[in-house]
Amino acid sequence: MAVTIKVNGTTHSIDVDGDTPLLWVLRDVLGMTGTKFGCGMALCGACTVHVDGAPTRSCVTPIDGIGTSAITTIEAVGATAAGARIQKAWLDREVVQCGYCQSGQIMSATALLTANPRPTDSDIDDAMSGNICRCGTYVRIRDAIKQAAQS
Ligand code: FES
Ligand code: FES
Numbered sequence: 001m002a003v004t005i006k007v008n009g010t011t012h013s014i015d016v017d018g019d020t021p022l023l024w025v026l027r028d029v030l031g032m033t034g035t036k037f038g039c040g041m042a043l044c045g046a047c048t049v050h051v052d053g054a055p056t057r058s059c060v061t062p063i064d065g066i067g068t069s070a071i072t073t074i075e076a077v078g079a080t081a082a083g084a085r086i087q088k089a090w091l092d093r094e095v096v097q098c099g100y101c102q103s104g105q106i107m108s109a110t111a112l113l114t115a116n117p118r119p120t121d122s123d124i125d126d127a128m129s130g131n132i133c134r135c136g137t138y139v140r141i142r143d144a145i146k147q148a149a150q151s
Contacts, residue, residue, distance in 0.1 A: 003063050007032070008076035018064030022056075023047045025063050026073060034074040034103050038132070045131030048104035049073050055111040074103035082113040085151050089144040097135035105131050109145050118149055 004013050007030065014029050026032045026049070038046030040059045047059040050072040077083035086109050089095075096102050105128070112119055112127035119127065124145050133141070 001064070003066075005063065005066055005071060006068070007071045008073060009070075016063060019062045021059050022049070022061040022063055022066060022071070023058035026058060026071075032073055032075055036100055036103055038101070038104075043132070044101070045104040045108060046101050048107040048131065050077070050107060050111060053111065053114060055108045072107075074107060077107060077110050080110065080114070082148070083110045085148040086110045086113060086144070089148040089151065093140050093144040093147060095137050095140040095144050097133075097137050101131060101133045101135075102137075105133065105137075105141055109141070109148070113145065113148055119145065 001018050002013065002015055004011060005025070007026070012030060014025060016025060016029060023035060023037060026035050035049055035058060036046040037059065038044035042057040042060045045057070047057055048055050049058045050056065051066065052069045078087050086106055090106060108128055108131050112124065116123055124142050128141060
């Protein structure tokens with residue numbers, strides 16, 4: 001079916017089955033490979049993007065449910081005020097280890113900071129609990145979010 005989606009401010013017309021997950025469209029059709037495939041079951045957060053600003057698991061989001069919503073991915077989140085602060089803090093705190101989970105982590109952290117500019121530890125834990133990091137970078141992630149909130 002013909003689908004029109006808006007990703008990072010650009011409108012794309014594509015031809016895919018309606019039940020195709022957004023993650024597959026981003027990576028395989030549009031070539032945006034910054035968003036990662038982890039579990040494919042909404043359990044790890046590696047595939048997190050923003051749909052109208054809300055952190056969303058793109059691996060379980062069918063493309064025919066997107067409609068006119070605006071999608072933002074890791075490729076463009078740095079152009080937002082909160083995304084830029086989060087990415088700077090990520091670099092300052094040297095958060096990344098292998099990196100595989102980190103685009104999803106940054107998308108969830110940016111959504112948190114946008115909705116809640118002064119998150120408490122509890123707020124951070126709640127917002128980030130769905131993003132798994134096998135390298136265990138959780139302490140640095142929390143520090144980076146706090147730095148971004150204070151910057
Ligand atoms: S790949 Fe989507 S939540 Fe794991
Ligand atoms: S940095 Fe390696 S899985 Fe998170």
